[in-house]
Every structure is written in C-alpha cells, then in structure tokens.
Amino acid sequence: MLMGFDPGRDKCGLAVVQVQPAWQVLHREVVSAGEALARLQALWQQFGAERLILGNQTTARGWKRQLESLLPPQQIVLVDERHSSEEARRRYWDFYPPRGWERLLPKGMRVPDKAYDDLVALILVERYWRGQARAEPT
Structure with missing residues (x-):
C-alpha cells in the first residue's frame, strides 16, 4: 500500500x-494545508500504508521535516514531481469527462472546475512504482 502526497x-x-x-x-482527496498532516496520519492508519511518496519541489523540505515527526524517515520517499501538475491537468478530463458544450473544446482550452492536487499525488505514486522518476530515500 502506497500513499502519495503532493504538498503545497x-x-x-x-x-x-x-x-x-x-x-x-x-x-483520493484534496485538503487544506492546515489539515493535511492530521488527514494524512488518519489515512496512513486506516489503510496501513507502507510508504509515503512525497513530491520534491515547492514546499517539500518543510513538509518532510513535519512528516518525519509522524512517520519513520525510511518510509518517506522523495520523487521528482517536475511537470506533474501539467500531467494531472491533462488527465483530469479522464476522471471528470466534460459535459455539454465543454466537450467541443480542445483539452488545452478546458479549465478544470475543481482542484486536482489529488491527481498529482496519484501521479507521484505511479512514477515511484514504475521507477520512471528518481526516488530518493530520505
């Protein structure tokens, strides 16, 4: 069982x-940064996850320090998250197909109507599992 975390x-x-x-x-879910640690810990226990896959960009350092107070450091893995948001935006429409007139727009012109950080977290897990990104044990 793996858990992906896209910190922001x-x-x-x-x-x-x-x-x-x-x-x-x-x-999959998107949570506010203020409730992220509590929610992550609850899901970790609920599902019995073995590894936390963490994106290594934006705010990763600060989040990693906080996560190490909750989880053993060897269970936290950093994964290259470059371009994961762009990939998630493209894949958004696979999860939430456009309706009505939006179907006529090319994918690049559509604007997602909700946050898709959960899809970024999923992509991080996929990258780790497939070994396409360099994973660094902390």
Missing part, C-alpha cells in the same frame, strides 16, 4: 494506492 502552501493532494496484487486507487 494552501492545499495538498492525497492518494492511497494498493499496488499488489492489482493496481487499485483506494482513495
């Missing part, structure tokens, strides 16, 4: 993925 200043994305025996996304 205002909001954070969380995703819980079962990778064995078959890939299955069990949970």
Whole structure:
C-alpha cells in the first residue's frame, strides 16, 4: 500500500494506492494545508500504508521535516514531481469527462472546475512504482 502526497502552501493532494496484487486507487482527496498532516496520519492508519511518496519541489523540505515527526524517515520517499501538475491537468478530463458544450473544446482550452492536487499525488505514486522518476530515500 502506497500513499502519495503532493504538498503545497494552501492545499495538498492525497492518494492511497494498493499496488499488489492489482493496481487499485483506494482513495483520493484534496485538503487544506492546515489539515493535511492530521488527514494524512488518519489515512496512513486506516489503510496501513507502507510508504509515503512525497513530491520534491515547492514546499517539500518543510513538509518532510513535519512528516518525519509522524512517520519513520525510511518510509518517506522523495520523487521528482517536475511537470506533474501539467500531467494531472491533462488527465483530469479522464476522471471528470466534460459535459455539454465543454466537450467541443480542445483539452488545452478546458479549465478544470475543481482542484486536482489529488491527481498529482496519484501521479507521484505511479512514477515511484514504475521507477520512471528518481526516488530518493530520505
């Protein structure tokens, strides 16, 4: 069981993925930065996650320090999150197909109507699992 965490200043994305025996996304959500640690800890316990996959950009250093007070450092893995937001924006429409006249717009012109940080967290888990990004144990 892996948990993805896309840290941010205002909001954070969380995703819980079962990778064995078959890939299955069990949970995704976007939470405010203020409630992120409590929510992460609750999900960690609820799902029995083994690793926390953390994006390594924007605010990662500060979040990593806070996370190390909750989880053993060897269970926290940093993953390169470059361009993950752009990828999540493209994939948003796979999860939430456009309706009505928005279907006529090219994907690049559509504007998501809700935050998609949870999809970024999912992408971080995918990158870690596939080994496409360099993962650094902390």
